[in-house]
Amino acid sequence: METEISTIGEFGLIDRVTSGLTAGNPSTVKSVGDDAAVLSYPDTDVLVSSDMLLEGVHFDLTYVPLKHLGYKAAVVNFSDIYAMNGTPRQITVSLGISKRFTVEHIDELYSGIRLACEIYGVDLVGGDTTSSRSGLVISITCIGDVAKGEAVGRDGAHDTDLICVSGDLGAAYMGLQLLEREKTASAGMKDFVPRFEGKEYLVERQLKPEARKDIVARLAEAGIRPTSMIDVSDGLSSELLHICHASKTGCRVYEDRIPIDYQTAVMAEELNMNLVTAALNGGEDYELLFTVPLHCHEQIKKIDGVKVIGHITSENLGCALVTRDGTEMPLRAQGFNHLNQ
Amino acid sequence: METEISTIGEFGLIDRVTSGLTAGNPSTVKSVGDDAAVLSYPDTDVLVSSDMLLEGVHFDLTYVPLKHLGYKAAVVNFSDIYAMNGTPRQITVSLGISKRFTVEHIDELYSGIRLACEIYGVDLVGGDTTSSRSGLVISITCIGDVAKGEAVGRDGAHDTDLICVSGDLGAAYMGLQLLEREKTASAGMKDFVPRFEGKEYLVERQLKPEARKDIVARLAEAGIRPTSMIDVSDGLSSELLHICHASKTGCRVYEDRIPIDYQTAVMAEELNMNLVTAALNGGEDYELLFTVPLHCHEQIKKIDGVKVIGHITSENLGCALVTRDGTEMPLRAQGFNHLNQ
Structure with missing residues (x-):
């Protein structure tokens, strides 16, 4: 089925996708269908975050299915709210x-957005739909809540705090390399079957990331409130520098402590890439990077994942990676910078 | 001065514009510089509205100065919040x-956004900046408040309610026609000076629209709560049909009552266009269209502008324009539909 969007028009399309x-959520008083949505947040602080994704810059529809794209576009926004200690x-x-998108394409995209909303308990309450001269543009704003005064920013890290990260790093970046490699290999070939065996985790990390709702919940259960927190969207180095800059501190990160999945390591080997560079600078992991007071060490060790x-240091010591042989290398932000591409 | 954005990078640009x-606003607890902004809305309902503007679809930079564009992009979002009876x-x-935009271009755009924020008392609290392969994309989300339960939607109009509109209609559309005419006339000519004498109002309505904050305030002062309200972005016909559809009513609008400025009429004459069609279907006026109970007639008449x-009718009577000679013409939504362009 291929239905041109012009046959149902803007309002028809909006009716269809909504x-x-x-x-x-009890905070959703009035949803889509008016000039604005009406929300009620009487006893909490409200969190607001926005992200824009552009075709050809942030995603390539030759290997990203529209449903996955919708899912990811929603989840990366949820991730920003979790990274503030919110919901x-x-x-x-x-x-x-x-014009090349049909009604069915937009249905696919929305099915991914809706699935993400369902899984994370988020309500789709509004937006805008318009034509674009070139490609697909997705702009999502996420609203969330956090108990009064309990939002965790980037600016609260202190000297001696422990630096913690959830999950593993670099896999989403390696997934992107793999997808790009298979795209190149498929050029001009009919019935090309991409080779992803043994690398499914990398592909999933790139195409269907998850926000670490579970980590925020586990920290709350353990009674640990991070002193600072950020989600890893641009790469570990870049995010650490954000925290240290905002908190006016330095840091030491140990190369041998950086969590890396086996598949990530194999792929780096295959592509002859430096594994630590990939883990430090590869973006889109959407893991949580946070700091906790030193006295939380025993408790943190018990939290799975x-x-x-x-650890955080005083500002004058700068930000450095300590390599396996004990050398200190200054951390630099070499993460994805979509403005420099 | 022309500074390439890549010389200061994404984070440099964000630092600069913020x-x-x-x-x-007391409700702004934490602004730009983190994963999300933190807001506090303890005693009110929260309103959220989003709008996306794309170059080549919603604006043409050959005649729209970037500062005006920034101002307009912000104001049209404020307008949605006022149209809910909020702030x-x-x-x-x-x-x-x-890539063709420099740091100075973005400064210009932001100077317009900031000016609008200053004039309307709105805080710029966050967002995202990324590269685009083709043209400028602006996506704004506006958050506002309204006393609990006092939001006015599109769905509350009742039979016999009076239909009211602020200001005058069709001028922004005529301004667009004028700008397009002068653009065509200037094609290939050096030092072309566009002719706007006597039509300044039209150009201003197109390039620098205002949101009707004053009308919302006057209605509140007079103790009048509209039964339904919407802002005129797509044209009077289209918006009236939205209200009637959402409220399950019909309506009668009188041709000779539609407020039209003298300059709009002169321009329609010059371009040999039907004036009423322009006023009914020309978009971007950002006036407020609302309904009030019949007993408010005397009070409403006292409100300037x-x-x-x-008036609203029962649903079975349909939606119609009553022309000067008493003929009823069915209302149709022929407003701007950016998906059908």
Whole structure:
């Protein structure tokens, strides 16, 4: 089925993609269908975060299925809210759509957005739909809540705090390398079958990242409130520098502590890339990077999926990676910088 | 001065455009510089609205100065919040920027956004900045507040309610026609001076629209709560049909009551266009269209800048324009539909 969007028009498309939406959060008073959504946040602080994804810059539809793209676009916004120690509650979705997209394409994209909303308990409450001259544009704003005064920013790290990270790093970046390699290999070939065996984890990390809702919950259960927190979207180095800059501190991170999955290591070997560079600078992992007071060491060790990778220092000591042989290398932000591409 | 954006990078650009921002609203707890902004709305309902503007679809930089564009992009979002009977408090701004834009261009754009924020008392609290392969993309989300339960949607109009509109209609559309005409006339000519004498109002309505904050305030002062309200972004016909559809009513609007400025009429004459069609279907006026109970008639008449243009009927009577000779013409949404362009 291929239905041109012009046959149903802007309002028809909006009706279609928002039909049957139900609002599950008590804070959602009025959802789609008016000039603005109405929300109620009487006893909490409200968190707001926005992200824009552009075709050809942030995603390549030759290997990213639209449903996955929708899922990822929503999840990366949820991740920003979790990284503030909050819970995402609502999103608005603004789309710019070029003529090559059909109604069915947009249905696919929304099915991914809706799936993410369902899994994370978030309500889709509004947005905008318009035509684009070139490619797909997705702009999502996420609204969430956090107990009054409990938001965790980037600016609260202190000397001697432990630096912790969830999950593992570099896999999403290696997944991107793999997808790019297979895209190149498939050029001009009919019925090309990409080779992903033994590397499924990398592909999944790139195409279907998850936000670490579980980590925020486990920290709360353990009674640990991080002193600072950020999600790893641009790469560990870049995010650490953000925390240290905002907190006016330095840091030491130990190369041998950086969590890296086996598949990531194999792929780096195959591509003849430096594994630590990939783990430090590869973006889109959407893991949580946070600092906790030193006295939380024993408690943190008990939390599954969290690793202590270093510690905060005074500002004058700068930010450095300590390599396996004890050498200190200055940390630099070489993460994805979409403006320098 | 022309500074390439790559020389200062994404984070340098964000620092630059957000430097010196101060948050004036008590509800703004934490502004730019983290994963999310932190807001506090303890005693009110929260309103959220998003809009996306794309170069070549919504604006043409050959005749729209970047500062005006920034101002307009912000104001049209404020307008959505006023149209819910609320007050805009915060915005997030996400930009997609192609290589032909310099740091100074983005400064210009932001100077317009900041000016709008200053005039309307809105805090710029976050957003995203990324590169675009083609043209400028602006996505703004506006957050505002309204006293609990006092939000006015599109769905509350009742049979016999009076239909009111602020200001005048069709001028922004005529301004666009004028700008397009002068653009065509200037093609290939050096030192071309566009002719706007006697039509300044039209150009201003197109390039620098205002949101009707004053009308919302006057209605509140007069103790009038509209039963339904919407801002005129796509044209009077389209917006009236939204209200009637959402409220399950019909309507009668009188041709001779539609407020039209003298310059709009002159321009329609010059271009040999039907004036009423322009006023009914020309978009981007950002006036407020609202309904009030019949018993408010005397009070409404006293409010400067508001005109009663018709009344709501039962649904089975349909939606119609009553022409000067008493003929009923069905209303149709022929407004701007950016998906059908």
